[in-house]
Amino acid sequence: MSLIAVVDYGMGNLRSVSKAIEHVAKNSDRVIVSSNPADINNADHVVFPGQGAARDCMHELQARKLDAVVLKAAAEKPFLGICMGMQILLTHSEENQGVECLDLYPGNVRRFKDNMHDSEDLKLKVPHMGWNRVRWTQEHRLLENIAQDSRFYFVHSYFAEPSDSSLIAARSDYGIDFACALAKDNVMAVQFHPEKSAADGLQLLKNFCHWNGQP
Template structure:
């Protein structure tokens, strides 16, 4: 969904000793040591692609069994539902909804904020995690999105950001880590996060 090649190039850059494959082959995904699940665009299109390629189950299995990194749409569809386009059921790995920022979003100074939320924003780490290694708290990352994740289990939350409202920027549980921002577009801190992921054993 959109940013596969740029993500792959970024991972190749930080892990030159690893074999990085862009794949829709179930066996290749099942045999991978780590899985990156990136995406941008619409949740409905993402779910349709997964269904059409018979990848839904292999993605869910990977998210339960090996180091798994969701990026942007690849984070959002881990919940069971999105408000986008009158509603769409997603992967349902975690309970919760993906919500629209709203048309009348305003800053704390009363200024109207543009949707989509696009550009650099600070990320407040709320838990210690191996993927935050060598990344200072409140570092800035690059975002492009109109919807945000609202998980039912607040213990999933690994970071938040502010854009008129406080929203979930990252989640972490067991072998899964997922982020709303695009690490592949986030300069050195984004590359550090990707490097941390390639070295992470999922624990």
């Protein structure tokens, strides 16, 4: 049995994340949504979601003294960052006139430009909202039974730009070619929402529940 903790720091609804994980976890697994550092320290797998603005996310994490707990989990055990839970792993976000983030990975989070157009000269709207293709650039155990270029659900206006491009595990295209997944050792972080990405999203979550943290 494995204890899977979803980190609750007051940013957005975590019910969808926990229900999706429960849907694919083994019967013997236990899924908890918690803001208690002890729960996260005790967990075997940690999911770090997040929604909303970067400044609020950092503020709420720090107010609950969860920033160090999250970094500790990312150093030790299978760890999945989702959406803002990916972005704030970097050094700095340009959202809210600039926010210092967790700095696990050197790099910046930048906004999509407002005047992007596609090949047919139609406007590319911001947020980037909907189902886009994900092109995996690394082999990874979390990709078992997920086809290259399959679509995942995105909703975001900012994207991660790590200084070390070897961290990039997948890319997607929206006006620019941007990093939509980062992976290193026991950490996978994705910009899209696996919990809202139908069968492929559930498969990724299932693979995560079974993952021992080896890349």
